[in-house]
Amino acid sequence: MLKAVKVRIYPSIEQQSHLAGAFGCVRWVSNQSLATMSQTYKETGKGISAFTMKKQIPVWKTEHEWLKECYSQCLQSSVLNLSQAFINFFDGRASYPTFKKRQGRQSMQYPQNVKILSDSEIKFPGNLGVVKAKIHRDCVGTLRTVTVSKMPDGRYYASLLMDDDVENPVASEEGKAIGIDLGLLDFVVTSDGSKYQNPRHLKKHERNLKRKQRKLSRKKDKTTNKRRKAKLAVAKVHAKIARVREDFRHKLSRKIVNENQVIVVENLAVKNMVKNHNLAKSISDAGWSMFCTMLKYKAEAEGKVYLEVGRFFPSSHLCSNTLLSLQKMDLSVREFDCAHCGKRHDRDINAAINIKNEGLRILALGTSVTALGGNVRPKQYGRKSTTVAAVALELGSPH
16 A cells, blocks of 8 residues: 655755755756657657657756756656656546746655655755655655655655555445535534534635735835745745645544544535635635545545545435425525424535435445446436435435
8 A cells, every 4th residue: 555654854055955956957857848748749649658758868968967966867757757647638637737837836756765764864865865854654664756845935845655565455334424515614514413614724814815915016026035035925824824724634534534434425516616706715725625535545545435426416405304305495594494304404414414325325236436427326217216216215214
């Protein structure tokens, strides 16, 4: 099983200078390779393999002596990563590769010859040498690759990809099942009635961010140190927001995975939802997609079941007791009295229960949401019949 550990590193002034040049070399090779591959495809209609592009690196080194200052395998890894980016594009998993910029996050990859000396030191090949680090987790297994990155706020990190030589545990469906309804007022509402409020990290730091961005906008000359300092101040606020947001999602996802065996969530179309300009900022701040990604890989690592229900499943428009359709309700309605069962329901908890029941029905049918591209209903069933009658048939009872 492959596991990545991201640790903070503290390079010296000389090492920072070396990393700045290495980042530039890797970026140049990646951009040059992208330009060559794109131009060749336009002219001939054929692509260039990564192996062919790697042969071009020695030629570039003779033309540009400064490329020799960077560790050779880092340059080769940039070509291999670009080739993988094209594979992801043609498979529909990502957009067309773009050119790397000097601004923003800088990174390069060491494919081998990196050694972890202790909890506070990592030895890199080439001219970089031994770098101080803070390794906060046990790195057990074989070290595969190490990616060194510099964030816009000036922090340096190393992502250690470890192979612990242990196979993924077989997923078991025996245990507690839970349905999760994601929202903006409450970030997570579970089928057992638990609610976790949305911390709204961006809103807490928005005033400080606005003030720093105003100072940056007044610095018109991009070559002055005052503008660089103002830009760094803005980047530090963004980094703070990203860290606290990630910390919240990690802790909550870990709590949910530890307490449950089957986790069912709704497959939300976030890209379409952010087109609503009234809610786009709040939806982006919530980070539903990354939270679901954390739930998925943490559940798979422990042999638990993570399942996504199709986005067209009407979880908010069914009574969790009777499985009958409800009348249309405005989003401002958070509680309602069901005309079928006569009970008062919390809208979000009711949706979470329906999501859990739908997930259990999918497991009973042995149907995978990923295998059917988001449509979890087999062809022999109609949408309404599977939602109401088949759920009752598979589960036997509403709970």
